[in-house]
Amino acid sequence: MITRIVKLEIQPDKALEFRKIFAENQKSISGFPGCHEVRLVHSNSNDQTHFTISLWENEESLENYRHSELFGKIWPTVKPWFAEKAQAWSTVSF
Known part of the structure; x- marks a missing residue:
């Protein structure tokens, strides 16, 4: 099982729109x-800082998503709203 954590700094004027796009696509993701769960959280001290946390069966499932039509629809929509480059980590449970 892989947990994927992606830190996204969203421009302040786009934060609500970003959350809306995520909510609209959460069930599809x-x-x-290979995806068991995906959720969005944001910092309680900085409204710009968001994290997506997703649980994947394996690396192949994650890569299949990253090359999918669904990802290809979402990422280009939200990427221009980033205040900084996204940071991502994949972790494995022991």
Whole structure:
């Protein structure tokens, strides 16, 4: 199992729109083959700082999503709203 954590700094005037796009696509992402869960959280001290946390069956499932039509629809929409480059980590549970 892989937990993918992505830190996203969103421009202040785009934060609500970003959350809306995530909410509209959350079920589709969670339903993607190999995805067990995806959620969005944000910092309680900085409204710009968001994290997506997703649980994947394996690295192949994550890579399949990253090369999917769904990802290709979402990422280009939200990427211009970033205040900084996204940071991502994949972790494995022991």
